[in-house]
Amino acid sequence: MAGILEARGLTYRIGKKDILNGLDLTIKKGEIHVIMGVNGTGKTTLASVVMGLGGYQPASGQLLFDGEDITTLSITERAKLGIMLAWQIPASFEGVAVREYLSLGGSNADVPSLLKMVGLSPQQYAGRFVDDSLSGGERKRIELAAVMAMKPKLVVLDEPDSGIDLASTGTITRLIRKFKENGASVLLITHNENMASVGDIVSLLCGGKIVKQGKARQMARFFEKYCKGCEHVGKVEEEKLNG
Amino acid sequence: MASPASELDAMVEAYSAAGGDKGSLASPGHASLIVSGNKLLGKSEADGVSIDAKGTPDGVDITISVEEGKDVGQVHLCIGMLQKKGRQLIRSHYIVGKNASVDFVSHCIFPNAERMQHLMDLDIRLSSGAKMSYRDEHIHSERGLVVKPRLRASIGENAQLIDEFKLVKGAVGELDLDYEVTQEKGSSCELLTKLYGKKNDRMRVKESLFLNGENASGTAKSRIVLKGSAKAEVLGEIEGNAPYTRGHVDCHEVVEGENAVAEAVPRIRVNNPLARITHEAAIGRINKKELETLMSRGLAEDEAVDFIVNGLLR
Ligand SMILES: Nc1ncnc2c1ncn2[C@@H]1O[C@H](COP(=O)(O)OP(=O)(O)O)[C@@H](O)[C@H]1O
Ligand SMILES: [Mg+2]
Numbered sequence: 001m002a003g004i005l006e007a008r009g010l011t012y013r014i015g016k017k018d019i020l021n022g023l024d025l026t027i028k029k030g031e032i033h034v035i036m037g038v039n040g041t042g043k044t045t046l047a048s049v050v051m052g053l054g055g056y057q058p059a060s061g062q063l064l065f066d067g068e069d070i071t072t073l074s075i076t077e078r079a080k081l082g083i084m085l086a087w088q089i090p091a092s093f094e095g096v097a098v099r100e101y102l103s104l105g106g107s108n109a110d111v112p113s114l115l116k117m118v119g120l121s122p123q124q125y126a127g128r129f130v131d132d133s134l135s136g137g138e139r140k141r142i143e144l145a146a147v148m149a150m151k152p153k154l155v156v157l158d159e160p161d162s163g164i165d166l167a168s169t170g171t172i173t174r175l176i177r178k179f180k181e182n183g184a185s186v187l188l189i190t191h192n193e194n195m196a197s198v199g200d201i202v203s204l205l206c207g208g209k210i211v212k213q214g215k216a217r218q219m220a221r222f223f224e225k226y227c228k229g230c231e232h233v234g235k236v237e238e239e240k241l242n243g
Numbered sequence: 244m245a246s247p248a249s250e251l252d253a254m255v256e257a258y259s260a261a262g263g264d265k266g267s268l269a270s271p272g273h274a275s276l277i278v279s280g281n282k283l284l285g286k287s288e289a290d291g292v293s294i295d296a297k298g299t300p301d302g303v304d305i306t307i308s309v310e311e312g313k314d315v316g317q318v319h320l321c322i323g324m325l326q327k328k329g330r331q332l333i334r335s336h337y338i339v340g341k342n343a344s345v346d347f348v349s350h351c352i353f354p355n356a357e358r359m360q361h362l363m364d365l366d367i368r369l370s371s372g373a374k375m376s377y378r379d380e381h382i383h384s385e386r387g388l389v390v391k392p393r394l395r396a397s398i399g400e401n402a403q404l405i406d407e408f409k410l411v412k413g414a415v416g417e418l419d420l421d422y423e424v425t426q427e428k429g430s431s432c433e434l435l436t437k438l439y440g441k442k443n444d445r446m447r448v449k450e451s452l453f454l455n456g457e458n459a460s461g462t463a464k465s466r467i468v469l470k471g472s473a474k475a476e477v478l479g480e481i482e483g484n485a486p487y488t489r490g491h492v493d494c495h496e497v498v499e500g501e502n503a504v505a506e507a508v509p510r511i512r513v514n515n516p517l518a519r520i521t522h523e524a525a526i527g528r529i530n531k532k533e534l535e536t537l538m539s540r541g542l543a544e545d546e547a548v549d550f551i552v553n554g555l556l557r
Pocket of ligand 2 (some may be wrong): 043045088121158159
């Protein structure tokens with residue numbers, strides 16, 4: 001299967017620190033690809049580099065989308081190719097109704113069913129503003145619905161479950177599967193092993209590289225055992241990887 | 244000179260062209276007032292609302308009273324001038340009785356203004372437990388005019404005032420807005436100013452709240468977008484002069500124009516240890532994350548800017 005997204009030797013620096021350090025990664029078409037890593041390993045940085053956000057131009061390396069080099073494309077150009085990002089902490093928009101926000105891709109968006117998909121009542125939420133009056137969890141659900149509305153080819157979900165109560169993670173995993181059913185490939189960023197279980201494949205990010213890949217179950221066990229208590233963020237311990 | 248009837252038509256037409264709802268100016272059961280220059284073109288009272296208005300040499304003096312305990316719903320005001328030049332002084336008094344409730348929807352329309360002055364003196368008195376909202380939208384010509392709204396309000400115990408001044412259609416010209424509110428025990432007040440300045444528009448905004456009674460609360464909020472060489476100065480001022488008063492100054496100015504200048508000065512003062520006043524101001528370019536979020540949904544940068552600006556000024 002061809003890669004929808006390929007990162008080749010991606011390096012991204014802040015000052016003298018390599019946050020991404022020659023990272024190689026292939027996301028196959030139609031798969032849910034989970035990136036796990038503890039806090040501060042560079043997961044959000046990777047998402048930002050993939051979306052091409054300001055200040056996130058890699059120092060070296062290449063990004064290919066569907067075979068095309070997108071390393072220097074603007075955010076808008078990437079979005080037009082079908083790359084979308086659901087932010088870990090979404091921005092707020094004063095005076096913009098949820099209905100309008102979900103229709104950014106066109107007025108034919110089915111707002112009620114999008115809201116239902118993320119577990120929000122259309123009557124209660126369609127007319128609310130996408131501003132600070134929403135709770136963090138509500139805002140994140142709306143972000144997921146907004147990205148769903150865009151019918152992406154590749155969706156990058158940065159910790160979609162953070163800030164959402166445990167009881168609702170089912171809604172989120174169902175939604176992630178829905179992306180896949182709709183033909184999208186998913187890059188799912190998380191540090192939650194339960195969330196990772198929806199993945200077809202899990203990659204572990206550590207020290208600016210993908211250090212290990214495997215099936216969700218096996219990777220979750222590894223993460224639980226070695227990464228959770230690990231204080232050596234950024235330092236890869238080779239012997240553990242092979243153990 | 245146009246006949247009053249055709250002038251009324253022209254005002255109503257300008258009102259509706261600016262997005263106003265024609266029907267609301269003559270909706271049965273609701274009070275309304277239509278003024279052009281120094282002429283009274285229409286007036287209708289309703290149960291609980293009395294309107295006294297008379298022409299002066301250069302404007303109109305208006306007194307609107309709402310009877311104690313009455314909830315009168317909306318009162319529509321349409322005030323303007325169709326001429327290119329002139330001066331209009333509107334002196335208005337709003338007196339709302341105990342526990343009464345009223346929502347003013349005001350449109351000030353100057354579609355042809357070239358050299359025009361519009362002076363608006365508002366005197367608002369809310370008795371205890373009264374509730375009043377006053378939403379004033381200005382619709383200007385592309386040249387703009389000199390506008391000086393001056394508001395003095397006293398809010399009685401547990402009374403509530405919501406005031407919104409909005410000038411986003413047409414050019415501002417020169418605005419000098421000066422609002423001052425004194426508040427008694429348990430009262431609340433929200434002041435909100437929304438402005439869209441372009442070219443050489445000049446805007447001065449002063450929103451002041453004096454929280455003089457225990458538990459009084461208020462916000463002085465402004466949202467301003469500046470393009471071209473527009474300039475804005477905002478003073479948001481709140482004093483907490485009694486225990487448990489709470490106030491917040493919230494100013495957000497987006498500077499889009501190459502030569503635009505924004506200035507914000509909060510002045511907050513507390514002279515009671517149990518009072519608490521806060522302020523926040525954000526001036527300058529649009530928030531990067533908001534912009535990039537919209538771009539990541541396929542909007543070009545200028546489309547994203549318009550989208551954010553529209554929301555802010557809505
Ligand atoms: N502006 C910055 N200046 C310095 N360090 C930063 C900056 N932004 C992020 N970092 C650092 O980069 C690393 C990766 O951050 P991030 O990608 O947000 O991690 P994650 O999403 O995996 O928690 C962290 O160590 C963080 O502290
Ligand atoms: Mg992160």
